[in-house]
Amino acid sequence: MTTICFIGLGHMGNPMVRNLLKAGHTVKVFDVVPEAMQALKSEGAIPATSPQDAAKEASLIFTMLQTGEQVLKTCLGEQGIFTQLASSALYIDSSSIEIKATQQLHQEAKQRKLGMLDAPVSGGVAGAEAATLTIMVGGEEKDFEQAKPTLELLGKKIVYAGPGGNGQAAKICNNLILGISMIAVCEGFSLAEKLGLDLKKFFEISSNASGQCWSMTHYCPAPGIIDKAPSNQAYQPGFMAKMMLKDLRLAQHAAEQTQALIPLGAEAAELYSLFISQGNGELDFSAIMKFIKGLK
Amino acid sequence: MTTICFIGLGHMGNPMVRNLLKAGHTVKVFDVVPEAMQALKSEGAIPATSPQDAAKEASLIFTMLQTGEQVLKTCLGEQGIFTQLASSALYIDSSSIEIKATQQLHQEAKQRKLGMLDAPVSGGVAGAEAATLTIMVGGEEKDFEQAKPTLELLGKKIVYAGPGGNGQAAKICNNLILGISMIAVCEGFSLAEKLGLDLKKFFEISSNASGQCWSMTHYCPAPGIIDKAPSNQAYQPGFMAKMMLKDLRLAQHAAEQTQALIPLGAEAAELYSLFISQGNGELDFSAIMKFIKGLK
Amino acid sequence: MTTICFIGLGHMGNPMVRNLLKAGHTVKVFDVVPEAMQALKSEGAIPATSPQDAAKEASLIFTMLQTGEQVLKTCLGEQGIFTQLASSALYIDSSSIEIKATQQLHQEAKQRKLGMLDAPVSGGVAGAEAATLTIMVGGEEKDFEQAKPTLELLGKKIVYAGPGGNGQAAKICNNLILGISMIAVCEGFSLAEKLGLDLKKFFEISSNASGQCWSMTHYCPAPGIIDKAPSNQAYQPGFMAKMMLKDLRLAQHAAEQTQALIPLGAEAAELYSLFISQGNGELDFSAIMKFIKGLK
């Protein structure tokens, strides 16, 4: 079994580490919050004193952090882990971060002849716990093949998206479509209800017609349609509204950088912002249904 | 075989009448354009001198017109066909019109004890020709049962949506979602391309993930993905951009009337308007991909 | 002194009639709410039994109603006042209504050789009471000259906008700009505050720079800047948010009819709708500042 380094032990990192430990790996962990390390010690993880300490000697190094700035700081500079990695080591960033930051990391890794994959995940905390995440991976194909068996301990669908940066790109573009289509479904169901349609009837019609989308058929924001959807659990997440907003902001930054046009994406981001500004950021993102229905 | 009256012989009405004739029905037809009637005479249709002339003695009366005003004018008033209908006759409006107009027609029909269904269709000219339309029907269930065998000559999926008006409502709400999600997919694919993703790869990922929607998997606006999609036929319709805009305007009017909120629907309508204002109204609605990609 | 007919005695009509009475005119009034007529009887107005009863024998006939449908119903048809007017009479509609309805009324008036002006007002209830309304007038110039002395009893700025319909058009286009620029000012001041600018300082800068607009310099939505602005009276109207939404909807309908593009107007309408959906319709329209600041 390999020695794995895992930096970033939050809501997502914690269960991911547990899954690596379950499979028998040695996992050295680091987090700026000491309690987060302690919580995993009893499971068998080895707390480190710094990112560099965690990274040295590991053959696979994961980061699962919140922002591009955090990842850049962890990897680069004199205190960065890139100075510690063996040339045979493979660095995997599973954070969801700016395209620009990912590109910078790949470039630095290349210059140092380090292997690197960007491997953001989707599926939320539940997916991390159940090891059913979807993981979209960018980097060299041989590195992907090397990482795959380990990634399969963390998720169910491990997809190779292409060269470095394409993992982040795929996630951002997918979630751009998701964020918009979720509001589209909210608007359709809200209007349907006000026009006197029975919502189960409307679902039956539209899910078999050109309005069909994942937001409707797997995660319907109107209660009473899809049993397991957050709309039937008082909109407990699932995938928090503020995380969806984060991803839409990543899409906006990527669009700015590449001069792509995403007018509905921008509008969707504003709607989530308005919704969140009223204190709803930790509800599931499908709770924007309440906003569209005119409820406070 | 019944005698059927069909008023409105445009792109949609013409092939619908042909399908009724093929099944052996007697069809009396009317259109304000005499040539439109002549074109169907050789197929066996019987031209009438007025809507009233076409409607009297028929047991099923169809209208397939462009606007609510046209339908109201055809049905109501001294010259309207409602004055001519036998109490056993059933009136079916297959036009896509304002909810308000549909509601007024149902009310007037009720007062006169006439049977009425609103039965807008989706599937476009190709669907009308191939008799593969989806038909969403509102009205009393017994009237639906009576009309069903005839509607099955015109379409493949005949759905009962509920009481009077619900056929229009279902179509409007479905197309609201469709109009938005189509642009969402354009934005996602355009951004993906600019970020260097292979679009086939991105399709493979997103169509199996939370971004999936009918606009992507059945009608992908990026060429090279779905063979039969208009994007692979130089965006020849299909479903014209100006017809999508019409449906989004119907959604806006319905939302105004019921105080529903459709912010992304409003934004999508503006984007189609901008696109159409540059001379693109008769392209397929998925051609808005070109606009999102920044092409003139 | 002339005999004037005034139909529609709501918040605006009531003070307008008082001003006409004060000037010594005989005013016959009608409203569907009997109490509204009684309230003016003691002031000297003469209640009528119907619109037709009010209109006959008057030389100037005003309507001040809420919707185009109400005005059309009052004027046209067998029960309409147009059947009662002398050819020397002049009909003035001061309601804010659809361009399409105004155009229809002008057309009908022309066919009957009746004089007509569309003369919507701005200035709100306070302006109506103080006779300081701005009145934008469309119609023939000679009719404008005839009406002017009377209109000057009601407002301070009486502007001739051009042929029939241009009064409504001018008001709609002005309020379109107003509705958008109000939100622009809210966004600018809200962002300025969050960035740590002193708002009085920012006002001093921007009101003397390219961001200057009436919404800022006469009606600033941030409290503490313009003494008399509703923002300093707990956002009591003034001009209600729901009335601004009505005007933006009129702009959207006019844009649809003429294929004009008003993307920011559409977006502003959606923002007012969202704001109103949370129970704020009767606050001043500048209260949308609260929504932009993220308050419930």
Next chain:
Amino acid sequence: MTTICFIGLGHMGNPMVRNLLKAGHTVKVFDVVPEAMQALKSEGAIPATSPQDAAKEASLIFTMLQTGEQVLKTCLGEQGIFTQLASSALYIDSSSIEIKATQQLHQEAKQRKLGMLDAPVSGGVAGAEAATLTIMVGGEEKDFEQAKPTLELLGKKIVYAGPGGNGQAAKICNNLILGISMIAVCEGFSLAEKLGLDLKKFFEISSNASGQCWSMTHYCPAPGIIDKAPSNQAYQPGFMAKMMLKDLRLAQHAAEQTQALIPLGAEAAELYSLFISQGNGELDFSAIMKFIKGLK
């Protein structure tokens, strides 16, 4: 006369340096493009070999660059000018950059006990040439007083906006309002024209009513109203559309950072992006009138 350092000799920097030279100052200049330095040599400027070379010994140091990244790189790090400045020197950044970058610079300056002002300008190339810029200044008041006489050589209106960062903040918030209200005016005039209003008449009405704004009364985007406006010079800038987009992006980033809500600002940014994507970035920003009128 003082020795002034000026780094960044583009469209804006060049005429600003000329104005400093005219007043008799010694100006040491630097630009990464050698030709830009040569062009000013004949006017009396002294070319430097590096930013550090330009900055040492100067008592006032200006930067006028395009992005926050460029300014950060010029000031900070081992090669940065902050290492060269005397404690009596005053650093002035006139670039329009990210709030975040400005804040970082002020912080670094403070730690090194250097005086610093952020002093972005508005007025464009014409204002720079004519020394009629508006300059919005953030920093300590004593530093403002020290810089004021020099700034008055460059602009006509020199405004103190408050503590460090407030100059940038004021400009960003002002231009946010400007960018939105310009499109508002385009929409109002375009709709007015389609409704048959004479535009001079509409201008007369709205410029005296609640729709009034600087974009209308000083810079009307409809030709034929304001003689000197770019709309009467085939939309030659003036202030380029792409520069307006840059400022709206700065506003979006500032809003993200502070969780401010700017939905219309976001929408306006998307509209300028769409307009620019069709090849119009170097036209004046008021040329978006063409887009709103539906022209390619």
